[in-house]
Amino acid sequence: MNARLAATVLAISLGACATTPAQTTADPGTINDPYEGFNRQMFAFNNGVDKYALSPVAGAYKTVTPEFARDRVGDFLRNLKSPVIFVNDVLQAEPSRAADTFYRFTINTTVGLVGLWDAADHFGIERHSEDFGQTLAVWGVDSGPYLVMPLLGPTTPRDMVGKGVDYAFDPLTWTEFDGDPDLDDKIATGRGVLGGLNARVALDDEIKQLNAQPEPYIALRRIYSSQRQAEIRNGRSEDETELYEDLPDFDEFEQ
Numbered sequence: 001m002n003a004r005l006a007a008t009v010l011a012i013s014l015g016a017c018a019t020t021p022a023q024t025t026a027d028p029g030t031i032n033d034p035y036e037g038f039n040r041q042m043f044a045f046n047n048g049v050d051k052y053a054l055s056p057v058a059g060a061y062k063t064v065t066p067e068f069a070r071d072r073v074g075d076f077l078r079n080l081k082s083p084v085i086f087v088n089d090v091l092q093a094e095p096s097r098a099a100d101t102f103y104r105f106t107i108n109t110t111v112g113l114v115g116l117w118d119a120a121d122h123f124g125i126e127r128h129s130e131d132f133g134q135t136l137a138v139w140g141v142d143s144g145p146y147l148v149m150p151l152l153g154p155t156t157p158r159d160m161v162g163k164g165v166d167y168a169f170d171p172l173t174w175t176e177f178d179g180d181p182d183l184d185d186k187i188a189t190g191r192g193v194l195g196g197l198n199a200r201v202a203l204d205d206e207i208k209q210l211n212a213q214p215e216p217y218i219a220l221r222r223i224y225s226s227q228r229q230a231e232i233r234n235g236r237s238e239d240e241t242e243l244y245e246d247l248p249d250f251d252e253f254e255q
Contacts, residue, residue: 031225032145039148043217046153050200050207058200070198072116077195078127079108079115084169088130092138097234100125129231132169133162137232146221154224 033039062070082105089098104120104127112119121127136158137143144157152160167173172191177183200207213219 031221033221034145035147039146040217042148042150043220045150046148047211049151054196054200058197058204061197062201070201073194074198075108075112075118076115077191077198079105079112080172080191081129083171084166085128085130087169088132088135091135092130094234097128100128128234131162132165133159134232136162146225154220
């Protein structure tokens with residue numbers, strides 16, 4: 001495994017282990033979970049990694065890093081995601097959201113001092129997130145079965161493919177620095193570690209609430225599914241998403 005790939009795995013692992021979406025009472029309906037036995041084992045494994053490794057490290061990070069500094073790290077890392085979000089806005093035929101992403105990146109990179117401050121928010125340009133997993137869903141690609149992967153956490157085949165494509169979309173993936181050929185790998189590693197720790201600290205209460213549920217596995221499965229559906233709809237009702245019916249349905253091309 002080369003250094004860049006190792007950094008990517010580390011970044012995804014830390015970020016996914018630390019990411020537990022806000023709880024919701026919405027019922028996404030029947031969830032396709034044919035591998036529940038395997039998924040429960042992976043859920044238990046990931047909980048162990050969080051309990052004995054990520055949570056203590058995140059606690060130390062919180063102790064030595066003031067909230068102000070953690071906020072700046074969060075704003076900076078979110079700004080770095082803007083090119084990937086912009087590409088997915090365009091692929092989803094969302095010109096208004098693409099324009100918001102472009103303006104946010106421009107304002108935050110300049111007025112916001114390379115993204116250390118979310119200056120665009122003060123101009124009333126709200127942030128949003130897009131990824132290629134969502135793009136595939138908009139294009140009509142089925143999610144496939146629910147999966148819990150070691151370190152990666154809850155996902156689906158569609159979202160795993162999406163992560164790989166988003167990695168390819170990210171300009172930092174292909175950036176090389178003269179004079180220090182390893183600097184790009186160091187940046188990728190630092191970005192992943194800081195992002196994972198920042199997320200773990202921010203979501204500490206939500207993770208405790210999840211683990212306090214009578215069935216944490218069922219709760220996380222429901223939360224993941226409902227949140228992904230909401231993200232795919234971009235906050236619209238299900239009726240409003242009919243505007244995407246003219247976009248290509250990749251299932252039609254399967255032989």
